[in-house]
Amino acid sequence: MAMRGSYNCGQIWTLEKxxxxxxxxxxxxxxxxxxxxxxxxxxxxxxxxxxxDYVIDSLPSLFSYPTNQILLAEIxxxxxxYTAFRYLAAPPISVDDLETVLCRSVSATAxxxxxxxxxxxxxxxxxxxxPKRFPWLSxxxxxxxxxxxxxxxxxxxxxxxxxxQTKRRGDEKKDLEGSVVRLLDALKFTRIPTPRTPIxxxxxxxxxxxxxxxxxxxxxxxxCVIGLYDRRRLVVECKSSNSEINSRKRLNKxxxxxARNWDSQFGAQILTAVALRGVFKPNxxxxxxxxxxxxxxxxxxEDLEIFIESTKS
Numbered sequence: 001m002a003m004r005g006s007y008n009c010g011q012i013w014t015l016e017k018x019x020x021x022x023x024x025x026x027x028x029x030x031x032x033x034x035x036x037x038x039x040x041x042x043x044x045x046x047x048x049x050x051x052x053d054y055v056i057d058s059l060p061s062l063f064s065y066p067t068n069q070i071l072l073a074e075i076x077x078x079x080x081x082y083t084a085f086r087y088l089a090a091p092p093i094s095v096d097d098l099e100t101v102l103c104r105s106v107s108a109t110a111x112x113x114x115x116x117x118x119x120x121x122x123x124x125x126x127x128x129x130x131p132k133r134f135p136w137l138s139x140x141x142x143x144x145x146x147x148x149x150x151x152x153x154x155x156x157x158x159x160x161x162x163x164x165q166t167k168r169r170g171d172e173k174k175d176l177e178g179s180v181v182r183l184l185d186a187l188k189f190t191r192i193p194t195p196r197t198p199i200x201x202x203x204x205x206x207x208x209x210x211x212x213x214x215x216x217x218x219x220x221x222x223x224c225v226i227g228l229y230d231r232r233r234l235v236v237e238c239k240s241s242n243s244e245i246n247s248r249k250r251l252n253k254x255x256x257x258x259a260r261n262w263d264s265q266f267g268a269q270i271l272t273a274v275a276l277r278g279v280f281k282p283n284x285x286x287x288x289x290x291x292x293x294x295x296x297x298x299x300x301x302e303d304l305e306i307f308i309e310s311t312k313s
Contacts, residue, residue, distance in 0.1 A: 011294070011295075011303075011307075012289050012292070013285075013286070013289065013295055015282060015283070015286045018282045018285045018286050018295070019282040021285075021297050021299075021300070022279075022280050022281070022282045022285065024297075024299055025276060025277065025278060025279070025280065025297060025298070025299060026278075026279045026280075028298075028299055029242070029277075029278045029279055036168075040164045040167060040168075041160060041161075041164050044160045044163050044164055044167075045156060045157075045160045047080050048080065048083070048084065048155075048156040048157075048159040048160045048163065049152070049153070049156040050080070051078075051080035051081050051083065051084040051156075051159070052084045052087075052151075052152045052153075052155040052156040052159065053152050054081060054084070055075060055081055055084040055085050055088070055155075056084075056088075056148065056151055056152050056155065057148075058071060058075070059134075059137075062075075062122060062125075063122065063126055063137075066115065066119075067115065067118045067119045067122050069111055069112050069115060069118045070112065072111045072118050072121065072122065073108040073109075073111040073112045074108070076106055076107065076108045076111050077108035082095075083159050083163075084155060084156075084159060085125065086098060086125075087155050087158050087159045087162075088125055088128075088129050088130065088133075088134070088155065089125060089128040089129060089130065090128065090129070090130030090131070090132070090133070092158060092159075092162070093124075093125075093128065098121075098124070101124065102117075102120055102121065102124065104117070106121060133150070133151040133154050133155065134147075134151055135147065168242075169240060169242070172240035172242075172277055172278060173238055173239070173240045173277075175277070175298075176238040176239075176240060176275055176277045176298050177213070177223055177224065177238045179275075179298060179301055180223075180224050180236055180238060180275055180301070180304070181211075181213065181224065183301055183304060183305060184211050184224070184226065187305065187308065187309075188209070189209055189210060189211050189226070189227075190209060190210050190211070191210075191211055191212065191213070192206060192210050192211070192212050193212070194212045194213060194214055194215045195215065195216075197216075198216040198217070198218060198219065199215060199216060199217050199218070200218065200265075202233070202266055202269050202270075205217075205225060205227065205233045205269075206225055206226060206227030206233060207227045207231075208227045208228060208229045208230075208231055209227060209229070210226075210227040211224060211225060211226045211227060212224075212225050213225075217235065217262055217265070217266070217270070218261060218262065218265040218266075219261065220257070220258040220261050220262065221258075222235040222236070222237065222258070222262075223235075223236060223237050223238045224236040224238070226308065228271075228308065228311040229308075229311040229312045230311040230312075231269075232268070232269055232270070232271055232311070233269060233270050233271065234271045234272075234273055234294075234307075234308075235258075235262060235270060235271070235272050235273065236273045236274070236275055236296070236304070237254070237255045237258065237272070237273070237274045237275070238274075238275045238277075239251055239254070239255065239274055239275070239276055239277070240276075240277045240278045241276075241277075241278040241279050241280055242278055242279055243279050244279055244280065244281035244284070246279075247278075247279060247280040247281055247284055247285075248281065248284050251274060251276070251280065251284055251285065251288050252284050252287060252288055255272065255274045255288065255293060256288060256291050256293065258272065259272035259291045259292075259293050260291065271294065272291070272292075272293050272294070273293065273294035273295070273296055273304070274288070274293055274294070274295060274296070275296045275297070275298060275301070275304070276295065276296070276297050276298065277297075277298035277299075294307070
């Protein structure tokens with residue numbers, strides 16, 4: 001293993017070695033993307049198309065006065081309809097952004113019972129609706145059949161692309177988490193139940209030879225918490241990235257923040273590591289080690305096995 005030095009928590013990789021691993025990880029990411037069929041997109045599109053058709057056909061009723069609260073509640077309660085509704089805007093509005101702007105949660109119950117709030121929701125979409133997809137609204141004329149068709153297809157395409165991209169990111173992370181779990185199972189570690197409440201004491205963490213998944217330590221979530229043989233615990237965060245820019249958020253912000261919080265709350269008993277899959281910028285990975293954070297790669301998880309085994313002595 002190429003190392004620049006060592007902490008008591010494992011190897012510190014040189015920038016040159018990290019660059020090699022980033023190149024290999026990116027190569028594998030590209031292969032996965034090129035080998036992916038259109039299956040995911042084609043599978044998601046019909047649902048998005050039906051939802052876009054329904055919501056756009058409902059625009060005259062949605063934008064009428066007084067607000068049709070029953071119709072709005074129906075749209076909000078249906079995930080596909082609600083996505084199409086939010087994707088009327090340019091750019092589309094996420095659930096979080098919508099609720100941040102409105103200063104409260106959007107629900108079917110709220111739409112049915114609070115006329116003023118329902119009006120605020122509709123007014124926000126009316127003000128932000130895409131003028132390129134819905135040109136007839138600005139001219140206050142009736143939409144032609146061609147305009148309706150274009151608007152429906154464009155809305156369905158935008159919603160489908162977002163859904164597929166979200167699913168891809170989730171699949172990348174899920175596959176990586178599965179690889180870590182399979183490694184621990186092969187090492188004969190015992191999986192124990194994850195507490196439903198945040199873990200505030202090291203007494204509630206896995207013992208040597210045990211592990212748990214999706215645990216909340218203090219205020220932050222850890223993908224896999226491993227009880228090392230020397231009685232320390234290793235928290236492994238699984239991070240996937242599809243670009244170097246995105247990698248900074250995934251690694252240098254999210255994982256670094258968690259590592260510092262765990263060190264503050266639990267001290268030297270908790271070590272933080274990250275398993276990486278996808279596209280990462282070498283300098284970001286190198287800098288993350290200074291926290292310190294241990295770096296492992298999906299394409300070479302045997303490094304994680306070597307470290308775990310090293311804690312026996």
